[in-house]
Amino acid sequence: MTARRLSSLPSFRAFGHRDFVAVWCGALVSNIGTWMEVLALGVYVTAVTGKAGWTGGIAALTYLPSVALSPLGGALADRFDRRLFIAACNLAQVVLAVTLTALAFTDHLSVPAVAVISFLNGCVHVLVMPAYTALITGLVPQEDLHSAMSLTSMQFNLGRIVGPMLAAPLLAVGGVGWVFLLNAVSFLAVLAAVLSVRPQRRPASAPPSRGLWADIAEGARVSRRDPAIWLALVGTFTLALFVSPFIGLVPVFALKVFGLGAAAASGIVSMQGVGALVASVLVGSLVERWGRQRLLDVSLLLMGPVAAAFWLSPTLPVAMGTMLVLGAVYMVALTGLGTRCQERAPRELAARVSSFAAVLLNVGYSLGVWLQGALMDHVGVRPVTATAAVLFLGVAVVLRAQRPREVGVPET
Template identity: 55%
Template sequence: MRAIRLPRLSSLRAFEHPGYFAVWLGALISNIGTWMETVAMGVYVTEQTGRAEWTGAIVALTYLPSVLLSPVGGALADRFDRRAYVALGSSVQLALAAVLTLLAFTHHLSVPIIGVISLLNGCASTLTSPAFSAMLAELVPPRDLHSALSLSSAQFNLGRIIGPLLAAVVLQAGGASWALLVNTLSFVAVLVAVSRVPSMKRDSDAKKPRGSLWTGITQGFSVVRADPEISLVMTSTLVVSVLVAPFIGLVPVFAIKVFGQGASATSLLVACQGAGAVVAAVTVGSLVDMVGQRRLLVLVSMSIGVVSAVYWLAPTLTLAAAGIFLLGANYMMLMSGLHAYATSRVPREFQARVSSLYSMALGAGYASGVWGLGAMADRVGVRFVTVTASVLFLAMVVTLRLLSPRTFESSQA
């Protein structure tokens, strides 16, 4: 494949490398389908149960496996051809999506069944994601790793824009079963894209993981513990995912229970979040060049609590859409920046394992946060719980800034 030349905008540098764009495009098509399914199932569960706790619980089941399986996925990704490993994981997800589609068309769909399939899909995704991230890292040189991960986040959020908009149309025209069918077919795009990537060989036998799988897992934890900067990234990721990230899974609850609307409002909010993230992904490389990676992380970590509170306090759907646009941009810059910063600090043979531990922190925090905030929202109100969480996060960041200013000033990148 011929390289794509986009030299003037540093955020797009990863597109210059052969193979990267094919994987990026295949993942985009798949994510469009995934977000169609996410909107359809979020609306279905919220309308069927009328409880934010159930909506949060279903989302949590998708991320819960990351608590145990992320380190396993990272260790496995460093042992096998990552291209083949990603293809296998995508095939499993395709099969699970097909089962969900069949149940919907035969009118056997239910909330418990959605929960079981969400859990299994979470297992497959958790075991595959570290290999996918490491595969992207192998397709670009180290200097373009931040661009590659930011553009990966951008395609995920482009899917978040296009998928919900298509879902609103499909749900109105044919119902949830047709949205699930589109998602099933979308996994084919990933398989085609990955097939175009050459088999990935290790640089030398010395860099191949040695010993048992458990040894590989413990080595990943040792790398994180040995580097205070990576440890700080993991702690930050956990806190953000508990207190701020649940805004993603609770969108249907906000649209339906606060604004009294359904699929169309849910799709609008999800799409606006994705639009904000895409704008941030295109510009974040230039911002990193101007202010440095670490300083940018400081700025967005200081602002995200405020932006999150403003979104949850929005009095109208229109203002909420504007708020989630800004929140989506802020969240994308923070999380992709944390991920890239941690991954760039280790040799390539450890990148999948460090990426898996990042996913573990994100998944564990998000699963507990989205379920916990959803459960409390049913009892004391959506706005009160979510705004309190946002303010608590801001207070924690400010406190750390005051007590340990060097934490924010050292190791500028």
């Protein structure tokens, strides 16, 4: 089925826009490479150190730079041609991926080297993501925005499925170096895609820039004063803190709880992607039936119980089944929160509002994956993660109680 025919379905309307399709396909190839590398790094660090704290710490380094750099990236993306800004950041990621590849093939790879490169890659990642989100927002009309955000999550999770599936046998046969090499090559796809997109014009009503820090402060004021954006940001942070660490800690779960290796970790990660893919197909119809707000409420309330069920799974098959459900619910919740921020933000401030969501997502994830990983070494994997899932359920209940009074969104 072609993109044009798919665009007639509610969940796939954004595929009716050529530039969006080009960026979507390029990003898919790049994300396949990224998830190959994520699995390889998680398995490498866990195997070398034997510590969940190290695995969580390395995963956190990729997102920790968001504290300072994401708002800067948002301000820069609202100033310059977003296509060229993304292209420059992708070239930097190519250099880092090639460096990692060279270290692996020359037998100089080490945990400290992985930590440094992960940190630098995190710096580039948080700079580019606000620009990428704002670019997507500008490629489709407002009525197709939720479809675009859902499909963006779909391609991200398709990469999560295909990447680990390719990485596991490659790790067994060729080692981490070949995984890193394919990741480096994959960045060229998104580079070609964004350069093929027509330039986006700055809105005529946009006020002139008063400097980077003034631009950042303006984005912060808009995010704080709009109750819908503010509650979405709070939800994003707590979701990242309590639930999102499952992304980086799956290798620990597979190796330390089930006593298995890369193949088991790959299977669990892939099931998250399958769940997210199924949700991406269905979300358009669910939005039409329930409305965006009700679907977001339901997904946030389900998130804690589903995450707890995953971490308490007694066997690998049960863990894979619960991960499928967790992947679906996680995709719906995160997409709903991101869409809420973007639909409320003025177009000229889209990247800056996105940057604050990225800060909270990445800082929450960095803190959560590191703290939960460190606690696992002392308390155990299941008690730590199940407790975090229950805490998020409490947060979701509070957010649901606050939303009608502060935001005034109808219940139906």
